[in-house]
Amino acid sequence: DFMLALDEVQPAFGVSQDQFKRCVLNGIVDWGPPVGDLRKDGTLLVQQVQHSSRTPLVSLLLEGPRQSGKTALAAQLAMDSQFPFVRFITTEDMIAYSDAARCQKISKVFADAYKSQLSVIVVDDIERLIDYVPVGMRFSNSVLQTLMVLLNKKPDKEGHKLFVVATTSQPTVLRQLGIYDVFSATLPCPNLSExxxxxxxxxxxxxxxxxxxxxxxxxxxxxxxxxxxxxxxxxxxxxxxxxxxxxxxxxxxxxxxxxxxxxxxxxxxxxxxxxxxx
Amino acid sequence: DFMLALDEVQPAFGVSQDQFKRCVLNGIVDWGPPVGDLRKDGTLLVQQVQHSSRTPLVSLLLEGPRQSGKTALAAQLAMDSQFPFVRFITTEDMIAYSDAARCQKISKVFADAYKSQLSVIVVDDIERLIDYVPVGMRFSNSVLQTLMVLLNKKPDKEGHKLFVVATTSQPTVLRQLGIYDVFSATLPCPNLSExxxxxxxxxxxxxxxxxxxxxxxxxxxxxxxxxxxxxxxxxxxxxxxxxxxxxxxxxxxxxxxxxxxxxxxxxxxxxxxxxxxx
Amino acid sequence: DFMLALDEVQPAFGVSQDQFKRCVLNGIVDWGPPVGDLRKDGTLLVQQVQHSSRTPLVSLLLEGPRQSGKTALAAQLAMDSQFPFVRFITTEDMIAYSDAARCQKISKVFADAYKSQLSVIVVDDIERLIDYVPVGMRFSNSVLQTLMVLLNKKPDKEGHKLFVVATTSQPTVLRQLGIYDVFSATLPCPNLSExxxxxxxxxxxxxxxxxxxxxxxxxxxxxxxxxxxxxxxxxxxxxxxxxxxxxxxxxxxxxxxxxxxxxxxxxxxxxxxxxxxx
Amino acid sequence: DFMLALDEVQPAFGVSQDQFKRCVLNGIVDWGPPVGDLRKDGTLLVQQVQHSSRTPLVSLLLEGPRQSGKTALAAQLAMDSQFPFVRFITTEDMIAYSDAARCQKISKVFADAYKSQLSVIVVDDIERLIDYVPVGMRFSNSVLQTLMVLLNKKPDKEGHKLFVVATTSQPTVLRQLGIYDVFSATLPCPNLSExxxxxxxxxxxxxxxxxxxxxxxxxxxxxxxxxxxxxxxxxxxxxxxxxxxxxxxxxxxxxxxxxxxxxxxxxxxxxxxxxxxx
Amino acid sequence: DFMLALDEVQPAFGVSQDQFKRCVLNGIVDWGPPVGDLRKDGTLLVQQVQHSSRTPLVSLLLEGPRQSGKTALAAQLAMDSQFPFVRFITTEDMIAYSDAARCQKISKVFADAYKSQLSVIVVDDIERLIDYVPVGMRFSNSVLQTLMVLLNKKPDKEGHKLFVVATTSQPTVLRQLGIYDVFSATLPCPNLSExxxxxxxxxxxxxxxxxxxxxxxxxxxxxxxxxxxxxxxxxxxxxxxxxxxxxxxxxxxxxxxxxxxxxxxxxxxxxxxxxxxx
Amino acid sequence: DFMLALDEVQPAFGVSQDQFKRCVLNGIVDWGPPVGDLRKDGTLLVQQVQHSSRTPLVSLLLEGPRQSGKTALAAQLAMDSQFPFVRFITTEDMIAYSDAARCQKISKVFADAYKSQLSVIVVDDIERLIDYVPVGMRFSNSVLQTLMVLLNKKPDKEGHKLFVVATTSQPTVLRQLGIYDVFSATLPCPNLSExxxxxxxxxxxxxxxxxxxxxxxxxxxxxxxxxxxxxxxxxxxxxxxxxxxxxxxxxxxxxxxxxxxxxxxxxxxxxxxxxxxx
Ligand SMILES: Nc1ncnc2c1ncn2[C@@H]1O[C@H](COP(=O)(O)OP(=O)(O)OP(=O)(O)O)[C@@H](O)[C@H]1O
Ligand SMILES: Nc1ncnc2c1ncn2[C@@H]1O[C@H](COP(=O)(O)OP(=O)(O)OP(=O)(O)O)[C@@H](O)[C@H]1O
Ligand SMILES: Nc1ncnc2c1ncn2[C@@H]1O[C@H](COP(=O)(O)OP(=O)(O)OP(=O)(O)O)[C@@H](O)[C@H]1O
Ligand SMILES: Nc1ncnc2c1ncn2[C@@H]1O[C@H](COP(=O)(O)OP(=O)(O)OP(=O)(O)O)[C@@H](O)[C@H]1O
Ligand SMILES: Nc1ncnc2c1ncn2[C@@H]1O[C@H](COP(=O)(O)OP(=O)(O)OP(=O)(O)O)[C@@H](O)[C@H]1O
Ligand SMILES: Nc1ncnc2c1ncn2[C@@H]1O[C@H](COP(=O)(O)OP(=O)(O)OP(=O)(O)O)[C@@H](O)[C@H]1O
Ligand SMILES: [Mg+2]
Ligand SMILES: [Mg+2]
Ligand SMILES: [Mg+2]
Ligand SMILES: [Mg+2]
Ligand SMILES: [Mg+2]
Ligand SMILES: [Mg+2]
The missing domain is CATH 1.10.8 (Helicase, Ruva Protein; domain 3)
Known part of the structure; x- marks a missing residue:
């Protein structure tokens, strides 16, 4: 039954690798200091996950305007960690899913991660995952709640560690929804400005x-x-x-x-x- | 299984051709400069799709008042591209569909397009697709989110390219809904004014x-x-x-x-x- | 399969005839100029449908206060057209239908009409069809959207023509809902005033x-x-x-x-x- | 099949008789002029139904405060008409029904009535039938719409006549909902005031x-x-x-x-x- | 089939007895005049149910602040009546029920009561039964409507009588909802104040x-x-x-x-x- | 059948033990007076449950800011009680559950507790259990109502006792929702402040x-x-x-x-x- 679990995890991992690479289609150009700063701070958090026994779960939020490179940077950070289990959660893989199905799929990815000793999960574009729309402040509360709980839930096997990297272009909205404060740390991902x-x-x-x-x-x-x-x-x-x-x-x-x-x-x-x- | 995929795609393509022609029932009369301008700019974007490897997805929004000829111009642009895969997404083919069925159908068209090397999809009358009504700002958020994600999702096969041409008579609403900024470019389709x-x-x-x-x-x-x-x-x-x-x-x-x-x-x-x- | 289609259409047609006659139970009394004017303008639109190849779909909205004779006049116009396919869409035939069933039935009538070369459909009391109630501006958006799309959809067979005559006692509401402007023409059906x-x-x-x-x-x-x-x-x-x-x-x-x-x-x-x- | 229809109708009729009698448990005491006035005006409408071929459907609304005797008077009027088909529509028989089931049952009673040459239907306590509650102006729009359509629908068999007597303690609400004006006539059922x-x-x-x-x-x-x-x-x-x-x-x-x-x-x-x- | 009905009723009755006793776990202490007053007025209503043929249904609402002893007093009143059929309707027995199931269960208790000649039903904590919450004035309208109808529905067998005792700590809300006026009488159940x-x-x-x-x-x-x-x-x-x-x-x-x-x-x-x- | 019940309960109990321990991963550091105060007051309530026959149900709410140690303290209190039946209710075990399933699961835990003579249930993070989000004050009313009823329901077996310890970081919201006053007692769980x-x-x-x-x-x-x-x-x-x-x-x-x-x-x-x- 443990074997089976491994089987389930492996192939998905293969798929994930491709997906991560497509996210950095045009590479990571080092266009200025913000790029290096962000990558260095991210690396420190990766170390914390590996070394601290008191904080088995660390979560990071990359926040920046639309099209500022958030997804590419999150993907790169995940690949650089070299953790054996990496996964990508994106609405692109859940188009036309019901809210319930979306919650299922998200929680399945986390459940798989708990089984591995060192895992990293990228949660891309939180506002899209929760179907957020500014008109009438609509969003899927069930997906939001699922994320809030999972971002606060330690792996249940002793010694297992999890790193979560999320992205958003709507930090103000996330703050209003109460999910912003759940993250261990946040880093800015700005536009080019010079x-x-x-x-x-x-x-x-x-x-x-x-x-x-x-x-x-x-x-x-x-x-x-x-x-x-x-x-x-x-x-x-x-x-x-x-x-x-x-x-x-x-x-x-x-x-x-x-x-x-x-x-x-x-x-x-x-x-x-x-x-x-x- | 690849053969099967082709089979599925071909006949639909045939149907599509007819549909495109019906959209330009009365031809495209060159009544003034706006007509030529729009067609030229559209052609440049078609070229970009064909030639750029850095932007495998390009999307264009034609915005203009009701009855200004948006659908005809979008259809003509698609036919002129001569791309092997052309498709038309319109509410007329989805009357009495549930929101979920509509999302399914839309995402099916995109999934088919990803399989072809060069594709163009016309998404006609976005406000109708999302069941928009001004009273109480009602609309189908699930269809809106599906479109937003698809308009930002690159074909997953390397080298495959997709061009999306959408139309709307409600640009202000689309801006409020946050879908307007997702497009690579927008072009006006005005009324006759002289x-x-x-x-x-x-x-x-x-x-x-x-x-x-x-x-x-x-x-x-x-x-x-x-x-x-x-x-x-x-x-x-x-x-x-x-x-x-x-x-x-x-x-x-x-x-x-x-x-x-x-x-x-x-x-x-x-x-x-x-x-x-x- | 064409035969079958005809079979399906014929008997329903018979039923329709009776229904049309019941609508003018007390005849059409020529009580003053508005009666004649409306009937003449209506006849011109019937001619347009028959003769114009550029406008295969023409739609007319009769607007007037409650009990002003709208239904009777719409039914009379349809019978006078002598078109081979006439149909009556009324909530009376869809009591206790779900929204979805109502959309299905309406779109079925239109689908049948497209198969005939010359068709007329009466859409009676739009506000009732969409379950409109002034308190809280409630209405069935799915039925509304179905009507909006069908009122703008040309018959898909070349040379086929369709005339739609609708009635309403709530023109202001229809304007707010955005369906008013979809009609090719509107005519008033006033109360007796002298x-x-x-x-x-x-x-x-x-x-x-x-x-x-x-x-x-x-x-x-x-x-x-x-x-x-x-x-x-x-x-x-x-x-x-x-x-x-x-x-x-x-x-x-x-x-x-x-x-x-x-x-x-x-x-x-x-x-x-x-x-x-x- | 006609026999069958009769069979279905008869027993229900029997049940109805009992129900009508229970409504006037304490008789109709002639406590003052309003009692006689209401009964006389009601009788005139009964005659109209019997004699007029131009108005095959007549509907009456009894409006008065809570506990003023509306149900008893409506029931008495129906029994006095001596019409062969009498029916009672009350929420008491539809407790714990879904909206849809309620619409079904109501429209079934009307459908049965159309089969009889002379029918009377009592629709008791409209605000209760539509689950009206003042807080937030909540009500079942589907039941409301069903009633509105049925109150305006003539029996489809030639020569068949229908009399509907409804009661309400919320005339203002019915006016806001647009169902008040659908009645052919309204009569007051006041409290004792001397x-x-x-x-x-x-x-x-x-x-x-x-x-x-x-x-x-x-x-x-x-x-x-x-x-x-x-x-x-x-x-x-x-x-x-x-x-x-x-x-x-x-x-x-x-x-x-x-x-x-x-x-x-x-x-x-x-x-x-x-x-x-x- | 009548036997069966009795069978169904008996055992539930046994269960009910226990439930009633648990409600008065600490007895009824006679701490001051309000206790005696309430018990005397309650007893008069019990007599009315037994003796009056004109009012086969009498309903009483006990209103008082939270924790003031309402449930215990209602239960005691029911037990004191010595009516052969006593039942307790409380949300505690309907946890995690859907609205529909709740309506079913409530109406089942009343239906059983109608079969007995003398019945008393305690309806505990109306605001809880209807899932009332002050934020946004939310509540289950279907349960509310079910109660409103049942509180006004006489037993349909001649000579059968029913006494209903309900409790609430939200009389103002019940008034806004329109259910307050449906009761035959109301009695206060105050806090200790000296x-x-x-x-x-x-x-x-x-x-x-x-x-x-x-x-x-x-x-x-x-x-x-x-x-x-x-x-x-x-x-x-x-x-x-x-x-x-x-x-x-x-x-x-x-x-x-x-x-x-x-x-x-x-x-x-x-x-x-x-x-x-x- | 009693044996079976025990079987069901035992293993879950084993799981619970682990869960409780994970909650105090970093122990309970005695960083200042508030820590000792809270633990002493909690212990008094545990005694009350054990000794009082008049209050078979006692409930405690720990309220404090996010990350202040509420969950750890509640878990420690439960373990210290040494009651034979301890259970942990947390949203982490109910991710992607429907509201109904959540209500089921919660009420199952309480139902199991009633079977044991001395039980303690930790209800962690009430605002998360009810899917609370400040935007638009959204929450699951069905879960809220389930909790409100269970927090007020005494074990139905004579002599059985239940202690409930709940936690929240949103006491103001709980007050607005009316669940705050249901608790027998509340204790503060503050941040470090010196x-x-x-x-x-x-x-x-x-x-x-x-x-x-x-x-x-x-x-x-x-x-x-x-x-x-x-x-x-x-x-x-x-x-x-x-x-x-x-x-x-x-x-x-x-x-x-x-x-x-x-x-x-x-x-x-x-x-x-x-x-x-x-
Ligand atoms: N320094 C960099 N940081 C991020 N991306 C870079 C950088 N240099 C080059 N890129 C390229 O820029 C693109 C960034 O796109 P990406 O999808 O990450 O943006 P995004 O902020 O997620 O956009 P959206 O708001 O639409 O989700 C990628 O193709 C990536 O390869
Ligand atoms: N220069 C032109 N541009 C667009 N359409 C033209 C032009 N010249 C002629 N036409 C004809 O005008 C009609 C335009 O109708 P079309 O359906 O495209 O308008 P639309 O803006 O999409 O209307 P709607 O707002 O109702 O969707 C077509 O029949 C088309 O053949
Ligand atoms: N000139 C006329 N125009 C319309 N109806 C007439 C005329 N003369 C007589 N009638 C009779 O008047 C009645 C009109 O009723 P009709 O149902 O058409 O009104 P309506 O406006 O549709 O009412 P509602 O608002 O209730 O739908 C019919 O019985 C019709 O035979
Ligand atoms: N003149 C009268 N008019 C009406 N009812 C009378 C009259 N005289 C005696 N009664 C008796 O009064 C009672 C009236 O009750 P009824 O249920 O009709 O009132 P209601 O207005 O329908 O109440 P509710 O608002 O609760 O529905 C009946 O028992 C009836 O027999
Ligand atoms: N005079 C009295 N009246 C009512 N209850 C009394 C009295 N004397 C003692 N009691 C005891 O007080 C308790 C009253 O609790 P009860 O559940 O009836 O209160 P309640 O008002 O229904 O509370 P809640 O608002 O939580 O529903 C019972 O245990 C009862 O035995
Ligand atoms: N005195 C203390 N009180 C509480 N927790 C302590 C104490 N000393 C050390 N800890 C440790 O601190 C952590 C407290 O985390 P806990 O999950 O209980 O916080 P919380 O307030 O429930 O957070 P959240 O708001 O995210 O639910 C645990 O790891 C616990 O072992
Ligand atoms: Mg991105
Ligand atoms: Mg168009
Ligand atoms: Mg009409
Ligand atoms: Mg009545
Ligand atoms: Mg109580
Ligand atoms: Mg906690």
């Missing part, structure tokens, strides 16, 4: 040629400010969005690409600064 | 004779203004509505048709200007 | 004798005003209510009938004027 | 002896006012309540009965006057 | 020795006021709570008991006076 | 070496105030959180541990003082 951040990503992508970079660079050489003849706005763009904008721009014909990118980036920064001030 | 726009459609329809056109033309020769002895109002009419009004007018007996058309068009423009100002 | 209107119905009914008419007539000889010694109020009574009041009055013994009718009519007009002003 | 009304009931009951009546009478000899040394309040008591109070009083030992009755009646009138003024 | 009331219970309990009583008595010798060096507050404590406080106090070691009791009683009185004034 | 409290825990843990303690101690030598160069805030930290913070700090490399701990503790105290003042 011209140099953006430039280092563009260079790494190698999407634009010399000439185009020459056109783009001046607009991004004013620290936290994006400056063109028509725009002057604080820089704020998520790493995932930045990849999308660059790829859109390069579809234009040769001469227009640099300009198109500046136009798209300016609009994105304006939208983000508007949402922050609102 | 006399020349209307005249070029009437000419293309060939519904009125010389004499009738002579009666109609003066009212439509003041740029954005509709002017008759009794009316002076901004021109605003959707292409689909315009076809309906013209066809109603021509049922009248010979001498009265032109007048009837002006009367109907005037009432429509008044209604639309009223709704905008309200 | 003394002559009422007198012509009484004469047609032949319910009162000479003497009684002599007593009644003076109160109804002041245009839009109902005037007796005790009453002076605007005339407003639905044709269906008028039949009910006249029949109540004639139960009284000989000498009291005329007076009783005036009393009942006065009370009704007061009630209606009160509701309008409120 | 000393003579009360005295004539007490005499009819024969519950108090000479001496006791001598004590009671003075308090009830001031028209609409109840006057004792401690009380001076408008008289208002339902006939059903009055029976209860008198029976309570007579349990006291001999000398105290008259006083106890006055005390109980005074409290009841105070409560009622308070509720009216509130 | 020092003498408390002292007579303590003496009856015999929980404290002479010395301890000497310490306690002074604080309770000021009529309605509880007075110690630190406290001066109106006396208000339920009989059930009083038993609990005395038992808690006697767990302390010898010298501290009297003081502990005063401390606990003072706190309770403060809490109650606070709730009343709020 | 420097000495914290120091005595750190010493007991032995997590920091001499040097590190020398750095930490000054900040904690100002009574209720936490003072560093950058911080001056009231001390408030739960015992469970304190263990977590200390374990996090010791992951840092040697020289940084003391500082890290001060930083983490300062942030926690600030957060708590903020929440109290808000």
């Amino acid at each position: 011209g140099d951040h953006v430039l280092s990503v563009l260079r790494h992508m190698n999407a634009f040629d010399e000439e185009e970079m020459a056109l783009i660079t001046p607009a991004l050489s004013h620290g936290e400010q994006f400056k063109t003849e028509t725009d002057d706005v604080k820089i704020s763009v998520g790493i995932k969005k930045l990849f999308m904008l660059a790829e859109m721009a390069v579809q234009e014909e040769k001469g227009l690409r640099g300009l198109k990118f500046l136009m798209l980036l300016g609009a994105e920064c304006r939208r983000n600064s508007f949402q922050t001030s609102a | 006399g020349d726009h209307v005249l070029s459609v009437l000419r293309h329809m060939n519904a009125f004779d010389e004499e009738e056109m002579a009666l109609i033309t003066p009212a439509l020769s003041h740029g954005e203004q509709f002017k008759t002895e009794t009316d002076d109002v901004k021109i605003s009419v959707g292409i689909k509505k315009l076809f309906m009004l013209a066809e109603m007018a021509v049922q009248e007996e010979k001498g009265l048709r032109g007048l009837k058309f002006l009367m109907l068009l005037g009432a429509e423009c008044r209604r639309n200007s009223f709704q905008t100002s309200a | 003394g002559d209107h009422v007198l012509s119905v009484l004469r047609h009914m032949n319910a009162f004798d000479e003497e009684e008419m002599a007593l009644i007539t003076p109160a109804l000889s002041h245009g839009e005003q109902f005037k007796t010694e005790t009453d002076d109020v605007k005339i407003s009574v639905g044709i269906k209510k008028l039949f009910m009041l006249a029949e109540m009055a004639v139960q009284e013994e000989k000498g009291l009938r005329g007076l009783k009718f005036l009393m009942l009519l006065g009370a009704e007009c007061r009630r209606n004027s009160f509701q309008t002003s409120a | 000393g003579d009304h009360v005295l004539s009931v007490l005499r009819h009951m024969n519950a108090f002896d000479e001496e006791e009546m001598a004590l009671i009478t003075p308090a009830l000899s001031h028209g609409e006012q109840f006057k004792t040394e401690t009380d001076d309040v408008k008289i208002s008591v339902g006939i059903k309540k009055l029976f209860m109070l008198a029976e309570m009083a007579v349990q006291e030992e001999k000398g105290l009965r008259g006083l106890k009755f006055l005390m109980l009646l005074g409290a009841e009138c105070r409560r009622n006057s308070f509720q009216t003024s509130a | 020092g003498d009331h408390v002292l007579s219970v303590l003496r009856h309990m015999n929980a404290f020795d002479e010395e301890e009583m000497a310490l306690i008595t002074p604080a309770l010798s000021h009529g309605e006021q509880f007075k110690t060096e630190t406290d001066d507050v109106k006396i208000s404590v339920g009989i059930k709570k009083l038993f609990m406080l005395a038992e808690m106090a006697v767990q302390e070691e010898k010298g501290l008991r009297g003081l502990k009791f005063l401390m606990l009683l003072g706190a309770e009185c403060r809490r109650n006076s606070f709730q009343t004034s709020a | 420097g000495d409290h914290v120091l005595s825990v750190l010493r007991h843990m032995n997590a920091f070496d001499e040097e590190e303690m020398a750095l930490i101690t000054p900040a904690l030598s100002h009574g209720e105030q936490f003072k560093t160069e950058t911080d001056d805030v009231k001390i408030s930290v739960g015992i469970k959180k304190l263990f977590m913070l200390a374990e996090m700090a010791v992951q840092e490399e040697k020289g940084l541990r003391g500082l890290k701990f001060l930083m983490l503790l300062g942030a926690e105290c600030r957060r708590n003082s903020f929440q109290t003042s808000a």
